[in-house]
Amino acid sequence: MGERALLVEVADGTAAAALHAELLRRRAAGDLQVREIVPAARTVLLDGLTGHDEARRLAARLPSWEIPPLSARAEDVLELPVRYDGPDLADVAALWGVPVPEVARIHSAAEFRVAFCGFAPGFGYLTGLGGVPEVPRRATPRTAVPAGSVGLAGPYTGVYPRASPGGWQLIGTTEAVLWDHARVPAALLTPGTRVRFVPEAR
Amino acid sequence: MTDRAFAVVRAGALTTVQDGGRPGHAHLGVPRSGALDRPAAALVNRLVGNASGAAVLETTLNGCALRPRCAVTAAVGGAPCAVTVDGRAVAWGTPVRVPAGALLEVGPAVYGVRSYLALGGGVAVEPVLGSRATDLLSGLGPPPLTDGAVLPLGVAPLGHARVDTVPQPGPPSELILRTTPGPRADWFTTAALRTLLTRPYRVSSASNRIGLRTEGPPLERATTGELPSEGMVLGAVQVPPDGNPVVFLADHPTTGGYPVVGVVGEQDLTAAAQAVPGTVVRFVGAGVWSGA
Structure with missing residues (x-):
């Protein structure tokens, strides 16, 4: 992809997560020189390789790499407090065929993992919600979604780091600060972070 | 002080x-x-x-x-x-x-x-x-x-360059963008790839720091369906549903869900940054474009 980038496509999100972890390990060990490692739904982008030859060499070697599966207990679980008070709670409950309070129970029972970031600094696409139908994006996106809104779209859960337009179905609100560029690290959620949503009393 | x-x-x-x-x-x-x-x-x-x-x-x-x-x-x-x-x-x-x-x-x-x-x-x-x-x-x-x-302002440097003049780049009549095939070139028909690499486009007035938007013959997809979000690079030529290629510039999103048909080399993005709306754009094939 261009002169100094490789887009590596794998079978699914789990494989992308494992490849991402392996690439980070190799970069940390000094075996890989690359500026950006950007995981996504089922790809990992390597951008800013040292040159076209290095990109070609890496592309030839990658398929033979032994990539260990992600270990489940590698990192701590980040707990995000949530008030399940979103404007789309009833619509989501109807789609899932459950009473409204069940949405909070189902959502807070799941363990999520940040598959990748995008859309805005610190916006993570979290996977881990199983056993319920995927929630479509709203037909008409909202022009203003408040910061801290917890939303659902497709296979993902996300939290809006700042007020912005958005089309996800909103089920709750968190006080957690997802992005603060004066903080180190600036992003609370980075690819690979494990997350649990903890219901707050209303 | x-x-x-x-x-x-x-x-x-x-x-x-x-x-x-x-x-x-x-x-x-x-x-x-x-x-x-x-x-x-x-x-x-x-x-x-x-x-x-x-x-x-x-x-x-x-x-x-x-x-x-x-x-x-x-x-x-x-x-x-x-x-x-x-x-x-x-x-x-x-x-x-x-x-x-x-x-x-x-x-x-x-x-x-x-x-x-x-x-x-x-x-x-x-x-x-x-x-x-x-x-x-x-x-x-x-x-x-x-x-x-x-x-x-920061602390003033000790001196500055002593020059009488520096050469000015001439006004570009056409914007030539040397383009290698993108990861999703196969999402487009052979005819669409040929169109991209042979027909002129124009710089759209909707261009900004995020992308150089172009107007011209729309590129027809060979596949329908949605692409899961994937990482984007500088110079990526992304094709939204209207079929008009957008060349990603410095403020481009880091991930995106529209297919990238090609990638413009960084050496041509300087000229892209200076191309006024209406300028003729030619995507010139570099690398191996199968089917085009």
Whole structure:
């Protein structure tokens, strides 16, 4: 992809997560020189390789790499407090065929993992919600979604780091600060972070 | 003690602070940002004696005007334009001494889009993730300049370059974009790939720091369906549902869900940054385009 980038496509999100972890390990060990490692739904982008030859060499070697599966207990679980008070709670409950309070129970029972970031600094696409139908994006996106809104779209859960337009179905609100560029690290959620949503009393 | 700062008298259509940007944070959804015409930004910094990564001002089409509160060395490059100090013409592309309180005006671009103004010491706004660049997609960095705003300057460098003149790039009649095949070229019909590489497009007035939008024959997809989000690179030629290619520039999103048909080499993105709306664009195939 261009002169100094490789887009590596794998079978699914789990494989992308494992490849991402392996690439980070190799970069940390000094075996890989690359500026950006950007995981996504089922790809990992390597951008800013040292040159076209290095990109070609890496592309030839990658398929033979032994990539260990992600270990489940590698990192701590980040707990995000949530008030399940979103404007789309009833619509989501109807789609899932459950009473409204069940949405909070189902959502807070799941363990999520940040598959990748995008859309805005610190916006993570979290996977881990199983056993319920995927929630479509709203037909008409909202022009203003408040910061801290917890939303659902497709296979993902996300939290809006700042007020912005958005089309996800909103089920709750968190006080957690997802992005603060004066903080180190600036992003609370980075690819690979494990997350649990903890219901707050209303 | 001198007040190392300048006041914005006329912000212009869109004037932003730019430097080398903030690469290395794409995995957090942070665009690289930074000056669109890198060579021009580096040149004006060199002219005033700054380090090449110092923050400069990037104007859009109609320049800007400032009043420094201290004597400062200034240089303007990128899109050629008239430069005046208190109404008197001074040289473009040459270091100019501007007295404290004088009015420094960067005129409208004669051709091209973006002029670059370096001031000795650089624009010293607070960096965000190592960069002072305004990122119009994510809102990181300082906001675009507004009339009356006051921005700080860094410590003046010891000297500046001694040059009489620097060569100006000529106005491009056509924008040639050498393009290698993208990861999703196979999402398009053979006819669409041939169209991309043989038919002229034009720069759309909807272009901005995020992308150079083009208008021309729409590219037909070979596959329907949605592409899961994937990482995007500088120069990626993304094709939204309307079929008109968009070339990603510095403030591009880090991930996206429209297929990337090709990738424009970085060496041609400088010219892309200076192409005014209506300019003819030719995507010239580089590398191996199967089927096209």
